[in-house]
């Protein structure tokens with residue numbers, strides 16, 4: 230059945246000889262998701278109207294009426310009382326129709342010198358700019374918690390792993406600060422992308438600009454944009470800023486996912502390195518003894534959808550000829566989803582990380598089970614003028630011996646060690662204990678407790694300083 234769409238309802242229906250099918254309306258409508266941009270749409274419209282009035286393209290009185298109308302609409306939207314109509318297609322036409330129903334003629338003048346194509350590009354940029362600021366703010370919160378834990382556990386020793394096999398002793402603080410390095414690069418990336426997002430498309434109109442004597446600088450200033458998009462065709466058509474943001478958000482989730490994976494391992498019986506308070510865990514409906522790390526597991530899982538969203542956006546853009554195509558309407562949902570996923574994940578991690586409790590004894594016991602200072606013994610022999618390759622060979626033999634004897638390296642008597650190499654002396658023991666190994670790695674970027682304490686403090690100061698510059 231053909232739904233009877235009244236011609237006056239849709240602003241573009243003038244050249245159409247018959248109403249659009251209901252199924253086509255439903256298929257092409259975006260208002261159910263792009264209404265998320267409503268307040269940004271109003272903000273951009275107000276700036277556009279002010280510029281039109283300044284350039285005498287509309288009258289001062291028109292502008293006054295437009296402001297009045299938008300005040301009412303904004304209230305309706307915030308109160309959840311705005312009547313969104315699918316037949317009006319998108320957020321722009323819903324708001325414009327309501328404006329005209331409230332203020333009449335001046336509402337119809339608002340669209341002078343613009344198009345929904347530059348409107349939507351502007352709305353997304355305005356929205357993303359605020360979302361990036363919020364995400365970076367949440368990141369700083371999370372990072373402060375992480376660095377706080379690193380400071381607290383600056384000298385707590387545990388195995389560092391390669392291939393998930395015990396490799397060398399590290400401090401827990403150092404391990405946590407590795408994640409802070411990743412997160413600090415994530416923040417840096419987000420802020421670099423923000424600078425490219427923060428450019429004004431309005432004025433590009435449908436694709437070729439407008440014949441009206443507009444002033445784009447005024448609009449940019451009113452909206453807090455740092456500059457203008459300098460080619461009208463590009464401005465309405467490309468979404469690379471959204472794609473690179475999705476890519477940065479995917480990396481955020483990959484980093485979070487790696488941390489999650491470690492937390493899951495550390496909470497498992499085999500490791501038993503950490504404990505999460507009950508309020509961050511859930512139980513099993515069948516196994517009464519279970520306490521599951523659902524939050525890290527979900528975060529690991531959610532990284533998949535954020536990566537999926539990135540792929541959607543890349544493929545969405547790939548085949549499009551210039552300039553605007555309706556395909557671009559499909560950018561909203563993946564973008565919204567990635568932003569929401571990262572926001573909720575960072576928020577819950579910011580709450581959870583400071584609550585991690587550690588099982589110190591299990592961490593140290595895991596170190597003592599293995600031979601994590603074998604490299605230190607090899608380095609010792611190199612210091613006594615042996616080549617590293619020869620020293621590696623000798624230490625391999627010592628380790629085989631120790632395994633057979635079920636003995637830790639530092640428990641092997643000097644006499645026995647000297648049977649493997651005459652270069653070994655009494656002082657060897659200060660190098661091959663776990664504490665000695667850690668203590669010796671005191672350079673910048675090393676795992677020594679002194680270095681970790683210093684780095685954690687430095688990071689904390691930096692984060693607090695950056696936090697003050699954010700306008701959230």
Ligand code: ARG
Nearest residue numbers: 259319345346349555557558
């Ligand atoms: N809903 C559209 C989008 O998200 C807005 C622009 C529509 N422009 C058009 N010419 N149909 O991209």
